[in-house]
Amino acid sequence: MLRGLIGPSTVVARLKEGLDISSASVKWIAHRVANATNATAPGFDAALAGATPVDVEAEMVALADEQLRYDAATRLLEKAYAQVRASVRER
């Protein structure tokens, strides 16, 4: 019965996937920002080295976006688990 509430075809599974995707996106942002001043990788001074420069402003906007997305997903997940908990307790 619980499979129908928190199984792989439910909204909970999709929310978990969303959390994984957000987490991976933040890791990519962190990696790009960490290498922003690296001349051998995309960075501030990378234009001279022929690489694509990192747009730190765009990265910060993407970071804020991912944070909100992650926060929303965790809140929804919290609600979904609260519903399961309520149904288990019969109240």
Next chain:
Amino acid sequence: MRIVGSWFSRAAAGPIVRPLFRGLAIAASGLSAQRQRIEVTAQNLANAETTRTDEGGPYRRKVVAVAPKVSMPDLTRPVLPGDPWILPPRVVEPVDLLGGVEVQGIEEDTTPGELVYDPGHPDADENGYVLYPNVRVSEEMVTLMEARRAYEANATVFEAVKSMLRRAAQI
């Protein structure tokens, strides 16, 4: 450029970071790299007028050499004795290889310094010229500003990852 030192040998062989905390580790590597850039810039500015060194000649400008770090994913899974579960092989995603940035060493800028006519200087040659370090203060100040801003950006990422982990722990 000539490599004169490596500061990161211990960190390169450091512990494996669990995927949950990798975002923090990546941001921390950026913070560490920018801190080292600031320290080297401070050293360059402190020696902007140094005309004699142990190696002979004036001080030479130092530059931090950084490169993207590839993280080796931890493919092992803890298995308890008598564990009945058969775990599927873990798929390595590109995100598992992200390791942030790594300081590979401190290199020396080999461009020649400026010759200044100052016959009264103790390090002046027979013609009265003194060879000064190849440190340009304006260039160092720009590097300092850039490193400071990059440090702030990495600190913002660190804060964001930290708040996300805190939020996840509240589910």
